[in-house]
Amino acid sequence: MLLRADIEVAVPATSANLGAGYDSFGMALDVHDTVRATLHPEPVDPAHCVSVFGEGEDLLPSSRDHLVHRVTSEILAGRGLAELADRLSLACHNVIPHSRGMGSSAAAVVAGIAIADSLAKLSGLEQEDPARSLARAVGYEGHPDNAAPALFGGVTLCYPDGAGGVRSASVPVDESVRVVLVIPPERLDTGVARGLLPARVAHAEAAANSAVAGLFVHAISNAPDLLLDATVDRLHQEFRRPGMPEALARVDALRAAGLAAVVSGAGPTVAVLGTGEDLVARVTAVLGAAVPGDTSRILGTTVAAAGVTTTVTNVETRGAVIG
Numbered sequence: 001m002l003l004r005a006d007i008e009v010a011v012p013a014t015s016a017n018l019g020a021g022y023d024s025f026g027m028a029l030d031v032h033d034t035v036r037a038t039l040h041p042e043p044v045d046p047a048h049c050v051s052v053f054g055e056g057e058d059l060l061p062s063s064r065d066h067l068v069h070r071v072t073s074e075i076l077a078g079r080g081l082a083e084l085a086d087r088l089s090l091a092c093h094n095v096i097p098h099s100r101g102m103g104s105s106a107a108a109v110v111a112g113i114a115i116a117d118s119l120a121k122l123s124g125l126e127q128e129d130p131a132r133s134l135a136r137a138v139g140y141e142g143h144p145d146n147a148a149p150a151l152f153g154g155v156t157l158c159y160p161d162g163a164g165g166v167r168s169a170s171v172p173v174d175e176s177v178r179v180v181l182v183i184p185p186e187r188l189d190t191g192v193a194r195g196l197l198p199a200r201v202a203h204a205e206a207a208a209n210s211a212v213a214g215l216f217v218h219a220i221s222n223a224p225d226l227l228l229d230a231t232v233d234r235l236h237q238e239f240r241r242p243g244m245p246e247a248l249a250r251v252d253a254l255r256a257a258g259l260a261a262v263v264s265g266a267g268p269t270v271a272v273l274g275t276g277e278d279l280v281a282r283v284t285a286v287l288g289a290a291v292p293g294d295t296s297r298i299l300g301t302t303v304a305a306a307g308v309t310t311t312v313t314n315v316e317t318r319g320a321v322i323g
């Protein structure tokens with residue numbers, strides 16, 4: 001019987017859509033939330049089994065209602081290991097801002113999946129395959145374009161499997177590509193931003209969008225100089241302008257200056273894709289001139305090659321320490 005274990009997971013923030021890849025393209029970023037899960041020998045207090053530090057510490061529940069605990073518990077129960085969830089406490093160190101379009105909810109779901117998978121493996125069950133993990137994540141989070149890069153890292157492209165599910169493929173990334181995030185203080189709930197989208201778009205717009213989406217795969221992999229042309233979206237950003245006019249004003253100003261700026265996920269963070277050591281300085285200069293008094297945080301980062309990582313220590317099984 002598994003008595004004790006410490007499991008640490010680190011999950012990247014993600015930027016979904018990336019311009020023309022609405023609900024399909026996503027990118028893992030070098031900004032990570034970490035969760036330390038401790039399996040105790042005895043049940044823990046279900047009302048106080050989660051500690052949160054950083055983002056959301058005043059708002060998120062400390063009970064088993066916390067998203068990470070809930071996902072872990074439900075998966076464990078489904079795999080016949082509900083008893084482990086009763087003995088699990090979590091310490092969440094959150095860096096990814098919430099409701100800013102950086103995939104915080106997907107990161108929480110993926111953390112829960114990774115913890116459950118690790119506990120199942122320590123209990124002698126098979127580790128789930130990546131496609132199953134993606135299906136689980138999409139079941140909770142709904143957005144494959146955040147879930148896939150959080151699980152697998154890099155740049156991913158999600159597509160329907162023809163049977164109501166989704167598959168993902170990884171896209172190589174040119175090593176010179178950098179990312180600058182412009183993170184405003186205001187939040188926008190993803191559900192609200194989705195509510196602004198129309199039920200239909202014109203065929204010609206959809207056709208142009210597919211052409212640009214195809215170009216994006218080439219640009220991010222081999223030709224970063226084409227990223228400005230390769231990030232023209234026709235499916236979501238403009239429709240969402242009323243919900244985040246300041247974010248779209250930043251996109252407009254940056255694009256007018258030749259920078260490949262897009263709304264990150266459902267916004268209101270703006271992601272700028274480009275190359276060069278001076279990318280942060282260029283973004284700062286454009287926004288300083290175009291949007292005086294802007295209090296957004298400007299963060300330079302890179303594409304995270306890895307998705308969620310898991311480290312297991314202090315495992316004790318029937319009194320024997322095995323790792």
Ligand SMILES: Nc1ncnc2c1ncn2[C@@H]1O[C@H](COP(=O)(O)OP(=O)(O)O)[C@@H](O)[C@H]1O
Binds near residue numbers: 067105107188
């Ligand atoms: N690390 C976390 N732990 C628990 N819940 C989280 C965490 N991150 C996000 N959430 C939940 O997800 C909500 C944000 O989801 P959403 O509006 O989709 O924004 P995002 O674009 O950041 O994913 C938060 O208000 C919170 O309820």
Ligand SMILES: N[C@@H](CCOP(=O)(O)O)C(=O)O
Binds near residue numbers: 022024103104193236
């Ligand atoms: N494709 C989704 C992505 C939502 O990402 P989030 O990080 O804002 O939750 C959408 O654009 O609605």
